[in-house]
Amino acid sequence: MRETILSTRKLSKTYVADGVQAHVLGSVDLELYRGDFTSIMGPSGSGKSTLLYCLSGMDAPTSGEVIFEGEDIARLGQGRLSELRAQRFGFVFQAANLVSNLTLYENVAVPGYLKRGRSASETKRATDELVARMGLAQVASHLPSQASGGQKQRCAVARAVVNEPAIVFADEPTGALNRANSLEVLDLLGELNRNGISILMVTHDVRSAVRGNRVLYFEDGGIRGELELAPWDPAFSGDEAYVREREAMANAWLASLSW
Numbered sequence: 001m002r003e004t005i006l007s008t009r010k011l012s013k014t015y016v017a018d019g020v021q022a023h024v025l026g027s028v029d030l031e032l033y034r035g036d037f038t039s040i041m042g043p044s045g046s047g048k049s050t051l052l053y054c055l056s057g058m059d060a061p062t063s064g065e066v067i068f069e070g071e072d073i074a075r076l077g078q079g080r081l082s083e084l085r086a087q088r089f090g091f092v093f094q095a096a097n098l099v100s101n102l103t104l105y106e107n108v109a110v111p112g113y114l115k116r117g118r119s120a121s122e123t124k125r126a127t128d129e130l131v132a133r134m135g136l137a138q139v140a141s142h143l144p145s146q147a148s149g150g151q152k153q154r155c156a157v158a159r160a161v162v163n164e165p166a167i168v169f170a171d172e173p174t175g176a177l178n179r180a181n182s183l184e185v186l187d188l189l190g191e192l193n194r195n196g197i198s199i200l201m202v203t204h205d206v207r208s209a210v211r212g213n214r215v216l217y218f219e220d221g222g223i224r225g226e227l228e229l230a231p232w233d234p235a236f237s238g239d240e241a242y243v244r245e246r247e248a249m250a251n252a253w254l255a256s257l258s259w
């Protein structure tokens, strides 16, 4: 029996700009399961980023509920919400959004110091490990302005997970990366997932989406379809036939949704 980690009930979001209303999220009913690597695909402008912001408490929905571990985060005060975001959530933005006057090392470490019940030396160890794992050791003392796009995005992933969140939201984390950097970021997300962190990743790329064991298709303000896959097996990451087979399943599914 799968355990729900995050769910929505009739989640809706309407933006008003210049007196014009845009109904971006219709009435989204979504169920995410603990331990899953869930991918979300869908047309540009359909509201995927908006959905991620509402699920992670970065933006407030217009109406509806967002239940995380039994608590409606759409109704929480700023204090409790900040605590949840510091203790339980990680977020990777499409553009890395690093703090420009901190080094890459400091960007990773800072959220780690907010983790309750962990000593400074434990946070330092976690930061050192992540910096090494993401191939950033040589550039750890660089400012973001002195780092490449790939280095910045790997830093952004490390920063999102240094506090050992329950769930990581990743908004096109590989959208701006070349193939080698994309693979590293996807491998890290997969590894985190196998270590028990739930992942929700938005992507336009089928090859990236099939890293998940579940793919959702988002369009016209709601979830229009879903595909279940066997969990990604890292032993086959370099096996082109394995990747192609998963891609073919996802493409057939997308075609059936007439995408």
Ligand SMILES: Nc1ncnc2c1ncn2[C@@H]1O[C@H](COP(=O)(O)OP(=O)(O)OP(=O)(O)O)[C@@H](O)[C@H]1O
Pocket: 015, 016, 017, 022, 024, 042, 043, 044, 045, 046, 047, 048, 049, 050, 051
């Ligand atoms: N702050 C805002 N005010 C008004 N409209 C907004 C705002 N943010 C987003 N929108 C509109 O909401 C719609 C959904 O935007 P969103 O960024 O969620 O789409 P998306 O699916 O993530 O697109 P993409 O794949 O291109 O990243 C778009 O039409 C966008 O113009």
Ligand SMILES: [Mg+2]
Pocket: 048, 049, 050, 171
């Ligand atoms: Mg987006």
